[in-house]
Amino acid sequence: MINAIQMTDDIYWVGVNDKETDLFESLWPLPEGVSYNSYLIKDEKIALIDTVKINYNDSFLEKIKGLIGERKVDYLIINHMEPDHSGSIKSLREAYPDLKIVGNAKTMNFLAGFYNIKEGTKIIEDGDQLDLGKHQLSFYLTPMIHWPETMMTFDEYDQILFSGDAFGGFGSLDGVLFDDELNINFYATEIRRYFSNIVAKYSPLVSKAIQRLSDLDIKMIAATHGPVWREDPNYIIEEYRKWSNYETDEGVVVVYGSMYGNTKIMAEAVARSLSENGIENIKLFDVSRKHVSDIINEIWQYKGVVLGSCIYNLEIFPPMETLINDLENRNLKKRVLGIFGSYSWSGGAVSRLQNFAKQVNCQLVEPVVEVQYSPDANMLDQCYELGKNVAEAVINY
Numbered sequence: 001m002i003n004a005i006q007m008t009d010d011i012y013w014v015g016v017n018d019k020e021t022d023l024f025e026s027l028w029p030l031p032e033g034v035s036y037n038s039y040l041i042k043d044e045k046i047a048l049i050d051t052v053k054i055n056y057n058d059s060f061l062e063k064i065k066g067l068i069g070e071r072k073v074d075y076l077i078i079n080h081m082e083p084d085h086s087g088s089i090k091s092l093r094e095a096y097p098d099l100k101i102v103g104n105a106k107t108m109n110f111l112a113g114f115y116n117i118k119e120g121t122k123i124i125e126d127g128d129q130l131d132l133g134k135h136q137l138s139f140y141l142t143p144m145i146h147w148p149e150t151m152m153t154f155d156e157y158d159q160i161l162f163s164g165d166a167f168g169g170f171g172s173l174d175g176v177l178f179d180d181e182l183n184i185n186f187y188a189t190e191i192r193r194y195f196s197n198i199v200a201k202y203s204p205l206v207s208k209a210i211q212r213l214s215d216l217d218i219k220m221i222a223a224t225h226g227p228v229w230r231e232d233p234n235y236i237i238e239e240y241r242k243w244s245n246y247e248t249d250e251g252v253v254v255v256y257g258s259m260y261g262n263t264k265i266m267a268e269a270v271a272r273s274l275s276e277n278g279i280e281n282i283k284l285f286d287v288s289r290k291h292v293s294d295i296i297n298e299i300w301q302y303k304g305v306v307l308g309s310c311i312y313n314l315e316i317f318p319p320m321e322t323l324i325n326d327l328e329n330r331n332l333k334k335r336v337l338g339i340f341g342s343y344s345w346s347g348g349a350v351s352r353l354q355n356f357a358k359q360v361n362c363q364l365v366e367p368v369v370e371v372q373y374s375p376d377a378n379m380l381d382q383c384y385e386l387g388k389n390v391a392e393a394v395i396n397y
């Protein structure tokens with residue numbers, strides 16, 4: 001048995017699974033791991049598409065050798081230079097000194113800058129093709145999904161789109177590779193968490209790329225992370241299309257920052273009101289205790305967002321600042337938004353949230369509720385009113 005996975009007559013998955021890294025990009029927890037997918041095309045010429053993180057270099061090279069024996073890898077196609085995919089380039093070049101590295105002009109800057117590789121490269125432009133014998137590869141430049149040099153590679157013979165990070169997701173491949181082999185519920189949340197945290201900022205470009213790719217007859221999508229889509233590539237295209245157009249399901253995410261429970265009581269009143277006013281999907285999170293990447297993930301699914309915070313040393317509660325800063329960075333839009341807060345002497349949390357509301361393109365719903373000390377019955381009525389108005393706005397959006 002070989003530990004590569006055959007995808008078609010000539011194409012193999014030679015990626016690796018990472019269950020050791022705790023934080024992807026030193027930011028995003030990996031409770032279910034992540035895969036770095038690399039693909040090998042065995043034709044008259046042998047081509048590899050992307051590599052793996054350096055930690056897994058040895059098993060990566062072994063997989064390749066197991067498939068091609070004494071033959072050499074002729075081409076390495078680089079869809080993306082982030083080191084989770086480019087880490088093994090240098091050692092691959094050492095193992096195969098004649099290897100030609102194929103990328104666009106921007107790829108070459110990264111290649112020289114990161115790995116001091118300047119020779120033995122082939123620069124391609126958008127629409128160019130590379131002939132491997134039976135297989136022709138076509139290249140599509142997709143800058144800023146999510147780095148400047150990113151591109152996609154289409155195998156014309158097997159009609160496989162090697163899409164780089166687009167259409168990828170967190171979650172290691174636990175014995176499975178293809179969409180028809182796995183339980184999608186396990187991966188669906190992790191795939192959206194990957195999109196909402198890593199790719200969402202570049203949504204308009206994702207949307208454009210999807211339109212452009214609609215001319216291709218795609219039989220399989222093979223991204224740099226997560227499952228290979230062969231039974232239903234449209235599933236992942238449709239998910240990405242929906243997210244990148246900011247389309248959402250009916251539901252509301254309520255997030256609060258609270259030290260001593262006053263802001264939490266307000267959040268619970270809002271949530272109860274949402275429920276009494278017809279919202280079924282209600283997610284209530286303590287911003288200090290739910291990882292920001294999970295909160296962003298939930299916010300990417302639902303139409304309504306309600307944020308409430310106390311104030312801490314004249315600034316909004318720090319984990320709430322992290323969340324709203326991340327939402328601003330990802331250009332949150334097309335949402336119904338409610339805000340509230342609490343203070344004891346200076347105030348300031350609500351004004352920061354109002355400032356946030358101005359920066360994102362969302363529909364701000366009244367009332368904005370601000371409580372001094374603890375919410376009394378009148379203030380809780382206002383929270384109830386806020387929940388009711390958010391529910392109505394979400395249902396009628």
Ligand SMILES: Cc1cc2nc3c(=O)[nH]c(=O)nc-3n(C[C@H](O)[C@H](O)[C@H](O)COP(=O)(O)O)c2cc1C
Nearest residue numbers: 258259260261262263310313314343344345346347
């Ligand atoms: C360390 C600390 C710093 C605070 N800084 C401020 C502040 O700068 N301005 C203010 O109005 N209240 C401040 N407060 C008071 C809280 O923001 C206020 O009591 C709020 O209602 C607490 O909400 P919670 O019960 O949901 O934690 C501070 C409280 C603590 C514990």
Ligand SMILES: [Fe+2]
Nearest residue numbers: 080082146165
């Ligand atoms: Fe990346």
Ligand SMILES: [Fe+2]
Nearest residue numbers: 082084165224
């Ligand atoms: Fe990646």
